[in-house]
Amino acid sequence: MTQPALHSTPAGRAVLVEQIRAVALALRLPAIAAAVLLGVATLLVIGERVTGGGPVGFATELALIPGLVAALLPVGVWKGEDLFDAAFLWTLPVDRRRHALAKVCAGWVWLMAAVAFFILWFLGLAFFTGGNVLGDQMLRVLPSAIVPGAGPIDPAALQIVQWSPDAFLWVAPFTAATGAYLLASAIALGTRHPLRWIVGIFFGSLLASAIGSAAHIEWLTFGPARLWATLHAGPYGLDALLTARLQSLETLVPLSNGQVVGAWRGLPDVGHWAMATLLWIGVGLMSLWAAASRHRERRRPSRE
Amino acid sequence: MIRESDSEHGGAAAVTTHHLTKRYGTDTALDAVDLLVPEGAVYVLIGGNGAGKSTTLKVLMNLERPSSGTAEVFGLDTALRGPEVRAQVGYVPERHNPGYGWMTGGRLLQHIASYYPSWDDAYADHLIRGLDLRASRRVGSLSKGETRRLQLVMALAHRPPLLLLDEPTDGLDPVVRKRTLALLAEHLADTPTTVLITTHHLYEVESLADHVGVLSNGRLIAQMPRDDLQRTVRRYRIEVPDGWEAPSDLRIASERRSRTGREIQCIVVGEERAITERLTLAGARVHEVSSLALEDAALAFLPAEATR
Numbered sequence: 150m151t152q153p154a155l156h157s158t159p160a161g162r163a164v165l166v167e168q169i170r171a172v173a174l175a176l177r178l179p180a181i182a183a184a185v186l187l188g189v190a191t192l193l194v195i196g197e198r199v200t201g202g203g204p205v206g207f208a209t210e211l212a213l214i215p216g217l218v219a220a221l222l223p224v225g226v227w228k229g230e231d232l233f234d235a236a237f238l239w240t241l242p243v244d245r246r247r248h249a250l251a252k253v254c255a256g257w258v259w260l261m262a263a264v265a266f267f268i269l270w271f272l273g274l275a276f277f278t279g280g281n282v283l284g285d286q287m288l289r290v291l292p293s294a295i296v297p298g299a300g301p302i303d304p305a306a307l308q309i310v311q312w313s314p315d316a317f318l319w320v321a322p323f324t325a326a327t328g329a330y331l332l333a334s335a336i337a338l339g340t341r342h343p344l345r346w347i348v349g350i351f352f353g354s355l356l357a358s359a360i361g362s363a364a365h366i367e368w369l370t371f372g373p374a375r376l377w378a379t380l381h382a383g384p385y386g387l388d389a390l391l392t393a394r395l396q397s398l399e400t401l402v403p404l405s406n407g408q409v410v411g412a413w414r415g416l417p418d419v420g421h422w423a424m425a426t427l428l429w430i431g432v433g434l435m436s437l438w439a440a441a442s443r444h445r446e447r448r449r450p451s452r453e
Numbered sequence: 454m455i456r457e458s459d460s461e462h463g464g465a466a467a468v469t470t471h472h473l474t475k476r477y478g479t480d481t482a483l484d485a486v487d488l489l490v491p492e493g494a495v496y497v498l499i500g501g502n503g504a505g506k507s508t509t510l511k512v513l514m515n516l517e518r519p520s521s522g523t524a525e526v527f528g529l530d531t532a533l534r535g536p537e538v539r540a541q542v543g544y545v546p547e548r549h550n551p552g553y554g555w556m557t558g559g560r561l562l563q564h565i566a567s568y569y570p571s572w573d574d575a576y577a578d579h580l581i582r583g584l585d586l587r588a589s590r591r592v593g594s595l596s597k598g599e600t601r602r603l604q605l606v607m608a609l610a611h612r613p614p615l616l617l618l619d620e621p622t623d624g625l626d627p628v629v630r631k632r633t634l635a636l637l638a639e640h641l642a643d644t645p646t647t648v649l650i651t652t653h654h655l656y657e658v659e660s661l662a663d664h665v666g667v668l669s670n671g672r673l674i675a676q677m678p679r680d681d682l683q684r685t686v687r688r689y690r691i692e693v694p695d696g697w698e699a700p701s702d703l704r705i706a707s708e709r710r711s712r713t714g715r716e717i718q719c720i721v722v723g724e725e726r727a728i729t730e731r732l733t734l735a736g737a738r739v740h741e742v743s744s745l746a747l748e749d750a751a752l753a754f755l756p757a758e759a760t761r
Contacts (some may be wrong), residue, residue, distance in 0.1 A: 154614075154745070155527060155529075155537075155540075155541055155614065155615065156540045156541055156569065156570070156571050156611070157570055158536050158538060158540045158612065159567065159568045159569070159570060163567055163568075164567070164568065167564060167568070170564075171553070171556075171564055173554075174556060174560065174675060175553070175555065176554065176556075184551040217475075227649075228553075228555070229552070229554055229555070231550075235511060235514075235516045235517075235546060235548070237550070237551070237552040237553070239516055240514060240516065240539065240544055240546070241565075241568045242536045242537070242538075242539040242540035242568060242667075243536055243567070243568065244535070244536050245535070351720045417705065446513050446515060446535040446536075447517065447518035447532060447535070448518070448532055448533070
C-alpha cells in the first residue's frame with residue numbers, strides 16, 4: 150500500500166476567524182439580554198426626559214460597566230469546554246496553548262465591539278437628551294488637608310473646580326475592559342474551579358482578620374483589608390484601571406449645615422491611569438500565558 | 454504477548470507504540486504496550502472495562518501524556534507533534550459529548566470543517582442523510598444515539614487517513630448500528646483509511662475487522678491478523694480416560710466436560726497440529742477440531758473472570 154498523503158493542519162487565520170464566529174454564537178444569548186437591558190434603559194431615560202428630567206451627562210457609575218462585563222465574559226466564552234479533561238477544543242488539530250489563546254482573542258474582539266457599542270449608545274443618549282458628556286463640569290473638590298470621614302465639613306472649605314473630562318477617559322473603557330477580561334480569562338482558563346478560588350480567597354482573608362483580631366496581631370487583623378484597599382483603590386489599583394479612579398476619588402461628605410454632598414478627593418490623573426493600565430494588562434497577559442500553558446501539548450517527560 | 458512478527462504484516466505501520474505506559478497515581482492503565490496497527494488495517498482492540506482501551510486512544514490523540522514509552526501515528530511522534538497527528542485522525546471519543554451543546558448539529562459540522570482543509574461537504578451531507586441525522590437540531594438536545602451519529606460524521610467527513618473509534622456503536626439501536634457499519638464499510642472502500650476501533654463487542658464490528666488486539670489490565674496480551682487468530686485458537690472435542698488431567702503446558706481458555714466426564718470440549722490457544730499431537734500424547738483422542746467466531750477466539754486470551 151502506498152503511504153497516504155498526510156493532511157495539513159489549519160491555517161492560524163482560519164482558526165481565529167472560526168473562533169470569532171463560534172464565540173459570537175456562544176455569546177448570543179447574553180448579548181440579546183444586554184441589548185434588551187439597554188433598550189429598557191433607553192426607554193426609561195427618554196421617559197424621564199419627557200416628564201421633565203435632566204439630560205444625560207457624565208456619570209462615573211457608567212465607567213464601571215465595561216470592566217464588570219469584561220470580568221464576566223469568560224464564563225460565556227468558555228461555555229461547554231471541559232478544559233481540565235479531554236475538552237472538545239483539545240481534540241482539534243491545533244496547538245493547544247495557541248488554540249486557547251485564539252479563543253481568548255476571539256472573545257476580546259467581541260468585547261471591544263460591545264464596549265464601542267455601549268459608548269456610542271451612551272453618547273447617542275446624551276446627544277438626544279441634550280446632554281453634553283464632553284462639556285465642562287463643575288466639581289466639588291476636597292482640599293488635601295481635609296480627611297473625609299473625620300466629621301462634618303464647612304461648606305466654604307470645598308473648592309469648586311471647573312473640569313473637562315480628558316480624552317483618555319474615552320479610551321479607559323476599552324483598556325479597562327481589556328485588563329479585566331485578561332485577568333478573568335486567566336482565572337477561567339487556569340483554575341479548575343474558579344468560583345471556589347474566588348470564594349476561598351474572600352473567606353480566607355476574613356478568617357485571617359478574625360484570627361488576627363482574636364490573637365491581637367495587628368498586621369494580621371488589618372493586613373488583608375489594607376491589601377484589598379490598595380489593590381482596589383490605590384493609585385495603581387483596579388479602580389485606576391477600570392474607571393481611572395473615578396469611583397474611588399468621589400466620596401460623600403457630610404457638611405456642617407446638615408447636607409451630605411458628593412465631593413472629589415482629587416481629579417483623575419492620566420499618569421496614574423496609564424501606569425495602572427500598563428501594570429494590570431501586563432499582569433493579565435502574563436497570567437493568561439501561564440494559564441494557557443497549563444493546557445499546552447502533552448510533551449513526553451524529559452527522561453524519555 | 455502473542456503477536457505476529459513485525460515483518461509479517463508486510464507494510465508500513467499506521468500506529469505504533471513502544472512500551473507505552475500510563476499510570477494514574479498507583480494505578481497502571483497501560484503497561485508497556487507495544488501496539489502495531491498496519492497501514493490500511495481495521496484493527497479492533499478489545500478488552501473489559503478499565504482494560505486501557507480509551508486511554509490508548511487518548512494517548513494517540515495526545516490528550517493524555519504517557520508515563521513512559523512512545524507512540525507514533527504515521528511516523529509522527531504523538532507527544533511532539535500533537536496537532537499534526539490530530540490532523541490525520543478522525544476521532545470518536547468514548548464520551549457522548551461532541552462539543553458545544555448550544556450549536557446546531559449543522560453549525561457544529563461547519564465549525565469542525567474549518568479545522569480540516571480536507572473536509573468534504575458533499576460527503577458530510579451524504580453521511581448526514583445515510584445516518585438519518587437531523588442537523589438542524591441543537592447538539593444539546595440530541596439523544597445518545599444521535600450524538601454518536603453526529604460524532605461519526607465529524608470523524609469521517611474529512612476523510613482522515615486514520616480513524617480512532619472508541620466504542621463507535623455505543624448508544625446505537627440495532628438498525629442504526631447496521632446502517633452505520635455499512636457506511637463505515639463504504640467509507641473504507643472509498644477512502645484509504647486505517648481504523649483502530651475499541652469495543653467490548655467484537656461481534657458488532659466482526660465484518661470489518663482484519664486485525665485484533667486484546668488488552669487486559671493495561672497489558673496487550675495478544676495482537677495478530679484475524680486469520681491468524683482464528684487459526685491459532687480452536688475448539689477441540691476430545692475423549693479422555695477417567696481421571697484425565699490436561700497437560701499443564703497447554704493454554705486452555707475454557708473447558709466443558711460431558712456428564713460422564715469422558716468427553717471434553719475445550720478452547721485451546723496454539724497451532725492445531727502441535728495441540729493435537731500434545732493431546733494425543735497425553736492420552737486424549739481428538740474427535741473434532743473446529744474454528745471459532747472471531748469474538749470467541751479473541752476472548753480466549755482474556756482471563757476467565759473477564760469474559761463472564
